[in-house]
Amino acid sequence: MSGLEERRRWLSIARRPGxxxxxxxxxxxxxxxxxxxxxxxxxxxxxxxxxQSYELYADWNxxxxxxxxxxxxxxxxxxxxxxxxxxxxxxxxxxxxxVAYLIAKHGGRxxxxxxxxxxxxxxxxxxxxxxxxxxxxxxxxxxxxxxxMFGMGPIGVxxxxxxxxxxxxxxxxxxFMITAIYxxxxxxxxxxxxxxxxxxxxxxxxxxxxxWPLNWIGTVIGLVLVFxxxxxxxxxxxxxxxxxxxxxGMSLSLQFGETGTWALGSAMGVFLFLASLIVILAAGRSIxxxxxxxxxxxxx
Amino acid sequence: MSLRxxxxxxxxxxxxxxxxxxxxxxxxxxxxxxxxxxxxxDIVWPFPPSFSTSSYEDLFASSLYAKAxxxxxxxxxxxxxxxxxxxxxxxxGLLRYRNHWRGTAFFLFLAPLFVADLLIGISTLAxxxxxxxxxxxxxxAIAANAIPGTSFAxxxxxxxxxxxxxAMDEAAMVFGAGPFRCFAEITLPTIWPSVLGAFLxxxxxxxxxxxxxxxxxxxxxxxxxxxxxxxxxxxxxxxxALAALVNxxxxxxxxxxxxxxxxxxxxxxxxxx
Amino acid sequence: MPQPVLRLHSIVKRFCTVTAxxxxxxxxERGEFFALLGxxxxxxxxLLRIIAGLELPDLGTVExxxxxxxxxxxxxxxxxxxxxxxxxxPHKTAAENIVFPLRMQRLPRAARDExxxxxxxxxxxxxxxxxxxxxxxxxxxxxxxxxxxxxxxPALLLLDEPLANLDRELRxxxxxxxxxxxxxxxxxxxxxxxxQEEALTMSDRIAVMRNGGFEQVGAKTEIYTNPATVFVAGFxxxxxxxxxxxxxxxxxxxxxxxxxxxxxxxxxxDATPGAAIQFAIKYEDLEVARGVNGFDPTNRNWLTGRLRxxxxxxxxxxxxxxxxxxxxIVVSGDPHGLDLKPADSVVVHWPxxxxxxxxx
Numbered sequence: 054m055s056g057l058e059e060r061r062r063w064l065s066i067a068r069r070p071g072x073x074x075x076x077x078x079x080x081x082x083x084x085x086x087x088x089x090x091x092x093x094x095x096x097x098x099x100x101x102x103x104x105q106s107y108e109l110y111a112d113w114n115x116x117x118x119x120x121x122x123x124x125x126x127x128x129x130x131x132x133x134x135x136x137x138x139x140x141x142x143x144x145x146x147x148x149x150x151x152v153a154y155l156i157a158k159h160g161g162r163x164x165x166x167x168x169x170x171x172x173x174x175x176x177x178x179x180x181x182x183x184x185x186x187x188x189x190x191x192x193x194x195x196x197x198x199x200x201x202m203f204g205m206g207p208i209g210v211x212x213x214x215x216x217x218x219x220x221x222x223x224x225x226x227x228x229f230m231i232t233a234i235y236x237x238x239x240x241x242x243x244x245x246x247x248x249x250x251x252x253x254x255x256x257x258x259x260x261x262x263x264x265w266p267l268n269w270i271g272t273v274i275g276l277v278l279v280f281x282x283x284x285x286x287x288x289x290x291x292x293x294x295x296x297x298x299x300x301x302g303m304s305l306s307l308q309f310g311e312t313g314t315w316a317l318g319s320a321m322g323v324f325l326f327l328a329s330l331i332v333i334l335a336a337g338r339s340i341x342x343x344x345x346x347x348x349x350x351x352x353x
Numbered sequence: 354m355s356l357r358x359x360x361x362x363x364x365x366x367x368x369x370x371x372x373x374x375x376x377x378x379x380x381x382x383x384x385x386x387x388x389x390x391x392x393x394x395d396i397v398w399p400f401p402p403s404f405s406t407s408s409y410e411d412l413f414a415s416s417l418y419a420k421a422x423x424x425x426x427x428x429x430x431x432x433x434x435x436x437x438x439x440x441x442x443x444x445x446g447l448l449r450y451r452n453h454w455r456g457t458a459f460f461l462f463l464a465p466l467f468v469a470d471l472l473i474g475i476s477t478l479a480x481x482x483x484x485x486x487x488x489x490x491x492x493x494a495i496a497a498n499a500i501p502g503t504s505f506a507x508x509x510x511x512x513x514x515x516x517x518x519x520a521m522d523e524a525a526m527v528f529g530a531g532p533f534r535c536f537a538e539i540t541l542p543t544i545w546p547s548v549l550g551a552f553l554x555x556x557x558x559x560x561x562x563x564x565x566x567x568x569x570x571x572x573x574x575x576x577x578x579x580x581x582x583x584x585x586x587x588x589x590x591x592x593x594a595l596a597a598l599v600n601x602x603x604x605x606x607x608x609x610x611x612x613x614x615x616x617x618x619x620x621x622x623x624x625x626x
Numbered sequence: 627m628p629q630p631v632l633r634l635h636s637i638v639k640r641f642c643t644v645t646a647x648x649x650x651x652x653x654x655e656r657g658e659f660f661a662l663l664g665x666x667x668x669x670x671x672x673l674l675r676i677i678a679g680l681e682l683p684d685l686g687t688v689e690x691x692x693x694x695x696x697x698x699x700x701x702x703x704x705x706x707x708x709x710x711x712x713x714x715x716p717h718k719t720a721a722e723n724i725v726f727p728l729r730m731q732r733l734p735r736a737a738r739d740e741x742x743x744x745x746x747x748x749x750x751x752x753x754x755x756x757x758x759x760x761x762x763x764x765x766x767x768x769x770x771x772x773x774x775x776x777x778x779x780p781a782l783l784l785l786d787e788p789l790a791n792l793d794r795e796l797r798x799x800x801x802x803x804x805x806x807x808x809x810x811x812x813x814x815x816x817x818x819x820x821x822q823e824e825a826l827t828m829s830d831r832i833a834v835m836r837n838g839g840f841e842q843v844g845a846k847t848e849i850y851t852n853p854a855t856v857f858v859a860g861f862x863x864x865x866x867x868x869x870x871x872x873x874x875x876x877x878x879x880x881x882x883x884x885x886x887x888x889x890x891x892x893x894x895x896d897a898t899p900g901a902a903i904q905f906a907i908k909y910e911d912l913e914v915a916r917g918v919n920g921f922d923p924t925n926r927n928w929l930t931g932r933l934r935x936x937x938x939x940x941x942x943x944x945x946x947x948x949x950x951x952x953x954x955i956v957v958s959g960d961p962h963g964l965d966l967k968p969a970d971s972v973v974v975h976w977p978x979x980x981x982x983x984x985x986x
Contacts, residue, residue: 074454077450078447085503091480093476096479151368155366155369155373162617174383175557178577180563180580180581185383185384224379236508236512237512245715248707250679250680250699251678251706252730253701254701274508277467285470286471287471309475319475325472326472329468329469329472346717
């Protein structure tokens with residue numbers, strides 16, 4: 054084939070939408086497939102193995118799962134993490150919706166800045182922020198010292214309790230929820246609310262009938278973005294929770310840290326993953342694309 | 354009934370505003386605490402206030418923190434670049450072209466959001482060391498961080514590209530622009546705010562990442578791992594100073610952004626709706 | 627005598643330094659099709675939004691069916707509205723969209739279903755109940771929007787340029803249909819548009835708006851044949867305009883002088899001899915003839931020129947005539963008429979009683 058013919062053939066291939074799609078999408082999709090899925094598969098495998106003296110042996114067995122499901126400690130850790138994650142998610146939801154709505158509707162040209170302001174605290178790093186929370190809320194922290202000055206006793210529940218860990222988690226994850234809902238609201242046509250009003254809907258009714266369903270996908274993404282990390286969180290509980298607040302995540306990281314029991318840790322990881330998967334499937338089932346107002350972007 | 358209804362709506366907006374302010378205070382109170390403590394003589398118990406810049410002196414004298422900072426920067430930048438590139442391609446490809454792989458690809462791009470950092474950390478650790486036989490290094494850490502990074506970047510860019518008018522690309526093609534030219538001249542200048550946002554977010558997430566980097570880097574110091582380490586042996590004052598400096602830099606950037614917005618020099622994608 | 631359905635008293639609305647609506651009074655009776663006609667920025671959409679309750683006027687009152695609703699929110703006013711870009715709820719089917727106002731009014735299920743069936747039959751939407759908006763054509767969506775606006779039998783239906791997003795043929799069909807619905811249901815329609823043909827086709831009365839005020843309000847034939855101001859004459863219908871000078875009065879007529887030619891025209895209100903005036907005459911009021919011998923010059927004005935072009939428009943043709951001094955005049959007439967070709971010498975003539983004259 055001559056040079057010109059070859060170039061033409063190459064161009065006509067490059068023009069095909071399937072090829073273009075692959076060129077753009079494949080790198081990312083394949084990257085995630087390899088970098089995420091393969092390691093996950095490997096820990097599934099390891100969960101059926103055995104650790105001895107910090108080494109993994111391919112001794113296929115179910116002991117890890119027996120320990121996980123049998124010993125009450127792990128069950129308690131898990132349920133505690135589950136409960137905390139659920140509460141933190143809903144509290145974040147309650148806080149995030151009004152804030153995201155305000156920024157999206159009334160933020161004007163400062164919208165981006167207001168959202169980025171939520172992200173700026175992340176630059177300080179999780180450890181420092183949690184330490185700072187200790188400094189503020191702790192028994193000898195700012196708040197309690199101030200209360201002391203007014204003769205009131207320190208509020209014990211603010212530190213080294215599950216409640217404190219909950220506040221810490223809300224503190225860390227509420228910006229994610231706000232961002233998810235904000236990104237959804239930014240594509241929401243607020244004029245539809247005017248239509249609803251004219252057709253007789255009071256403001257609260259308009260919210261339930263129009264705003265909430267059309268932004269349901271954003272809400273679900275936000276809930277997932279908060280729930281999943283909370284379920285696995287370890288650092289926050291370690292510093293803010295008391296001895297009664299050991300989380301599933303803390304126990305998991307122990308298996309890959311001090312105790313070196315990778316097999317058990319893998320089993321715990323699989324368990325965590327399955328729990329997350331169930332949550333996501335439930336969330337996914339709640340989404341009906343036709344009912345979400347996606348009128349066109351995905352229909353091309 | 355009428356005036357009450359109007360007032361009710363204003364009340365809702367007003368109380369949302371209060372909530373917003375309280376939220377920002379809540380988010381930033383610990384930051385101010387950190388900055389305040391960086392100037393205190395005793396970082397464990399900085400009350401009563403006593404001013405000192407010893408934290409900063411320690412910081413500039415320490416080579417460990419310099420190393421950690423540069424590692425964190427490399428990690429952040431590497432992850433941000435990788436995530437943004439992958440996510441931009443993904444968002445544009447998925448919205449522009451129909452294909453029966455669409456659903457699968459969409460799912461793949463969002464899948465990392467459903468896997469906790471801790472899980473990503475331990476699974477990549479297990480995989481790398483046991484299956485590939487590789488020790489952790491900065492590249493594996495960048496790759497691991499790029500997993501959630503790409504997801505977040507994808508979400509952010511998607512939210513803007515969903516509103517993109519593809520007819521513009523077709524117009525550009527009619528006037529002679531090839532696909533790369535079209536992207537550089539038409540698409541990118543339109544979606545740049547979300548690309549920038551995606552870059553920033555994936556940078557921040559990687560810069561400060563604890564769980565993933567911890568399991569993938571081992572001995573290589575990053576700011577979060579140094580912070581973690583120093584926690585066990587006593588919190589170093591350098592940390593506070595560094596955090597204060599970082600926040601100061603961020604503040605400058607935001608102040609500049611604010612001024613640009615206020616005097617409408619750059620609109621950051623806001624089109625006055 | 628039954629009370630008017632809508633009454634506006636001295637409505638004023640300002641946005642910062644711009645006065646969008648400037649002391650407007652309006653009364654609309656039951657069964658009327660009323661058009662608010664004007665260019666963009668004239669305030670017509672703002673006025674409509676004030677009637678709807680989406681904007682609060684700075685001054686003045688709005689009365690619907692005798693009730694003062696000025697400060698009532700939209701959902702308390704019992705009105706319907708149709709929008710330019712339809713604004714159907716994308717997450718609801720056609721049936722759910724239409725029945726929405728009845729659900730807000732908490733009408734019982736049986737009554738809702740009955741009304742829904744009636745509305746869908748009226749708008750010929752049977753079979754589309756479970757379609758989502760993005761699964762319907764523009765025309766179908768607009769009919770769903772109309773059904774939604776009418777299903778609660780509101781006191782008033784407001785329409786904000788509803789046909790602007792439809793293609794021309796569909797638009798012509800819908801013009802006739804919308805007027806039919808209005809006459810059948812006897813609900814007053816307030817129709818905002820910048821398209822004078824729409825306004826003339828559909829409405830009974832028209833208000834021509836400019837800069838926040840009414841230039842003229844009246845029956846559509848009145849607006850068309852007797853425009854009250856220069857602006858209305860130019861905006862409604864197509865007219866040729868001559869800037870001339872008033873020489874003297876002549877009974878009901880006046881003699882004007884335009885570039886050396888003397889013409890007799892209907893007398894302008896309140897002008898004095900010597901004043902600068904504008905004479906406007908509609909395309910269809912003019913005629914073209916081959917020469918001065920081709921018509922009876924009694925009580926007519928005429929101008930000589932050369933035919934420049936003929937633009938065929940189907941039922942009519944526009945003859946573009948260049949006068950001696952270079953001015954273009956457009957004459958609308960029978961396309962099969964005189965056997966004229968471009969460059970032919972022609973004479974443009976019209977009765978002295980046609981046209982309108984305004985002081986500048």
